[in-house]
Structure formats: C-alpha cells, structure tokens
Amino acid sequence: MDALCLQEVDSSDLPETLGPLHLADTTKDNRLGLAIYYRTSRFTAVDTKSFALKKSVHDRVLAPAHERLIGTRVVDNETKHELVIGSFHAAPLTASNSLRRKQIHAAHAELLTMGSGLMTLMVGDFNYPFFTKNLDAHMKNSGYALSLSNRRTYTRYKVFKGHFDFATSLGLDIESVETLPRGKSDHLPILVSAEYGGDY
Known part of the structure; x- marks a missing residue:
C-alpha cells in the first residue's frame, strides 16, 4: 500500500x-x-492542505465536519511523477445529491489549486449510493473518471445498502477498486489500484 485515506x-x-x-x-x-x-x-x-466545502443543513446544525477534504501533493521518488491525493467526506444522506455533486466539483477544483494539470486521485465517503449513473455522467463531463468498487461498501441497514465509498481520478488508469473485509467501521474499506496515465 502506497497511500491511505481515512475519514471519520x-x-x-x-x-x-x-x-x-x-x-x-x-x-x-x-x-x-x-x-x-x-x-x-x-x-x-510536497504540500498538504485542508478545505471547507459548501455546508449542508446537517453541517450547520450539528457541525460534524467543517473541513470535508484534505489533499496531499506528492512526488514519486523513482519516476518523479507528481500526484495530488485527496481524502473526501461528502455531506450525509440528509442532504441532496445536488449538494453532494457541488461538493465533489468544489473538491476537485480545490485539489487542482495544489497543482494545475497534475494527476489526481480522490477517495472517500461520497454518501452517494443512489443514481450513481447520473453522477458518473457529471464526472465524465468535467473530465474525471468515477470508479466504484466490486462490492457494496455499506450493508448495515437494508434501506441504505450500496456503494457509498469510491474514487474519482484525473490522468490515472484505475486498474481495480476492491471492497475489503469489514473492520471496526460501519463502512467497508476499499483498495484502489492505479497506474500513471500515458499522457503524464
């Protein structure tokens, strides 16, 4: 494992x-x-920054998460490729998918400020188990790839089963996204395997 992104x-x-x-x-x-x-x-x-994103009503009332994104710019010691890695936590299901899409787009924009034109990998809890095809279309329109894992990442409640945790990327070839066995979290972790894109 080369990087680990944690939420909650x-x-x-x-x-x-x-x-x-x-x-x-x-x-x-x-x-x-x-x-x-x-x-x-x-x-x-090289650099690490935290970012606040557009707040949901849940955030304003309960204040669980002021900063919903942290990004780190790294240099590959061997190949000298530069990459921005982001750990992301979207607003909960009490918010709308529209708000979460705005948060995702804003998160991508913030990560780009850490290095314009660099490859980007953002992993985390997107809280987007429904209508992911619509989200995939939005990501493609903005130049990003959306990668879901091979199995659901949340199964605790019957109503809310689905893919909550996944990855978005820019300039990377995502080889696989694997859902790992459950640990202490109510979410199952995911393992992203990726290679540098040919244009980078």
Missing part, C-alpha cells in the same frame, strides 16, 4: 506512522476527522 477519525489520536506509512496531516477542526498517510519509500510529500 479522531485526528488527535492518530499515530505519526503506521508501519511504512507516514502521516501527511489531518484536519484540525472536525469531529469527523480526515487524514492521509503515504509510504515514504515511494513518495515525498
């Missing part, structure tokens, strides 16, 4: 290292924190 974590309780992975940074103001780890033998981190 206690940022104050995360270790600096997880085996070969080093903590790039975490969000600071969230009850539901975000974090990115990267493998130092593979990448060098």
